[in-house]
Amino acid sequence: MIKIRKIEAKTKDRLLFRGENLEFNDGYKYILTGKNGSGKTTFLNSLINESKLVDIDFTNSSDTIYQIQNSYFFKNIPKDNFKILSIDIKNVEDDMKTLGIDNLIERNIESLSGGERQKFIFLRSLYRAKETLILDEPFSQMDLKSKQKANNILDNWLKKSSKRMIIMVTHDDISLNTYDYHYKIEDKLIKEVL
Numbered sequence: 186m187i188k189i190r191k192i193e194a195k196t197k198d199r200l201l202f203r204g205e206n207l208e209f210n211d212g213y214k215y216i217l218t219g220k221n222g223s224g225k226t227t228f229l230n231s232l233i234n235e236s237k238l239v240d241i242d243f244t245n246s247s248d249t250i251y252q253i254q255n256s257y258f259f260k261n262i263p264k265d266n267f268k269i270l271s272i273d274i275k276n277v278e279d280d281m282k283t284l285g286i287d288n289l290i291e292r293n294i295e296s297l298s299g300g301e302r303q304k305f306i307f308l309r310s311l312y313r314a315k316e317t318l319i320l321d322e323p324f325s326q327m328d329l330k331s332k333q334k335a336n337n338i339l340d341n342w343l344k345k346s347s348k349r350m351i352i353m354v355t356h357d358d359i360s361l362n363t364y365d366y367h368y369k370i371e372d373k374l375i376k377e378v379l
Contacts, residue, residue: 186210186350187232187317189243192375194227196238201227204375207368211247211316214343214351216359219370225354226254228375229319232352247317247350252310254321263297263305264290272312280308280338284331299326307335311342318342320353329361336362 189207193200201224209215219225230236232243233251259266263286267274274290281287284304289297297305303326310318318339324332340363343349355362367378 186247187243187245187352189241192228192231192239192241192243194224194231194236194239200373201238202370202373202375207375207377209350209352211350212343212347213365214340214363215353215366215368216362216364217352217354217368217370217375218356218359221356223370224375225370226321228370229321229352229354232319245317247348248315249317249319250310250314251319252306252321252323254325256306256310258294258302258306260294262291262294266305266309267312270309270313272309277308277312280311283334283338284308300328300331303327304331304335308338311338314342314349316346316348317350317352320351322354322356325356332357332361 187209191205193203195201217225227236227238229251231239231241232245233249259269264274267277278287281290286301286304289301307323324335327335339351343351359367368375369378
């Protein structure tokens with residue numbers, strides 16, 4: 186669970202956003218939207234205490250994995266990206282098949298498309314996460330069919346434990362994703378869309 190009593194994000198000369206009494210509970214999937222530059226990534230960074238622009242009064246009682254927008258992808262082959270984090274590749278095989286990348290696991294990383302890399306990075310984050318998974322535009326380079334499949338994989342992960350939670354930024358049409366709650370940064374406020 187993440188409870189935010191008060192949050193304010195500002196640069197030297199302007200307010201990005203503010204908000205009060207925001208709550209993110211275990212067992213749910215949250216979508217965060219807003220225009221470019223509104224502060225979505227800054228907000229995500231604040232949830233792991235990584236933003237110097239934000240004054241936040243909050244509690245975060247969860248074990249959190251955060252996949253940033255342009256996550257680093259270890260060199261050599263995709264398999265190395267799981268090995269180095271002690272993720273058993275056998276556990277990931279079904280989801281790799283679902284996303285159509287199971288035949289690419291031993292391929293040189295330089296030969297992969299942006300969407301293929303993003304699928305591996307998404308699965309790497311998913312299989313590291315135990316409780317809270319924070320994702321910053323995890324499907325942005327995937328085609329529509331892959332986005333839908335990745336969204337289903339994400340939903341299945343959430344259902345496996347009542348202690349899990351997902352907070353995800355997206356620029357896609359939100360109707361392409363399933364979610365329980367929608368938060369939006371608009372007019373310098375972060376608020377739930379009812």
